[in-house]
Amino acid sequence: MSQVVERIMTLFSVQLPPWRPWQAALALAALCFVLLAIARHRLEIAREDYANAYFYSPSQKNRQRQRRQRWQDRVRLLLVCTLVLLALAGGLYLIGPR
Numbered sequence: 260m261s262q263v264v265e266r267i268m269t270l271f272s273v274q275l276p277p278w279r280p281w282q283a284a285l286a287l288a289a290l291c292f293v294l295l296a297i298a299r300h301r302l303e304i305a306r307e308d309y310a311n312a313y314f315y316s317p318s319q320k321n322r323q324r325q326r327r328q329r330w331q332d333r334v335r336l337l338l339v340c341t342l343v344l345l346a347l348a349g350g351l352y353l354i355g356p357r
Contacts, residue, residue: 292341
């Protein structure tokens with residue numbers, strides 16, 4: 260029984276290749292870019308909802324405006340994070356050992 264458990268554990272203990280710092284920064288930038296695309300889509304939905312809020316009560320309009328502003332803030336934050344991580348990855352690539 261213990262040999263079966265050991266064999267199963269060795270199947271799942273896959274060693275990942277070591278990542279260089281610029282590769283890790285580039286991977287995080289790619290993740291931020293994917294999150295940016297999702298946030299842009301959600302921002303467009305919030306904009307449409309706000310544009311259709313003409314017949315809503317003032318409190319609902321205010322809620323839609325706040326929702327749109329939250330998504331807009333998230334898009335800006337993710338854009339800045341993506342650009343900073345890309346710059347960091349480029350800098351680490353240029354100064355790092357090859």
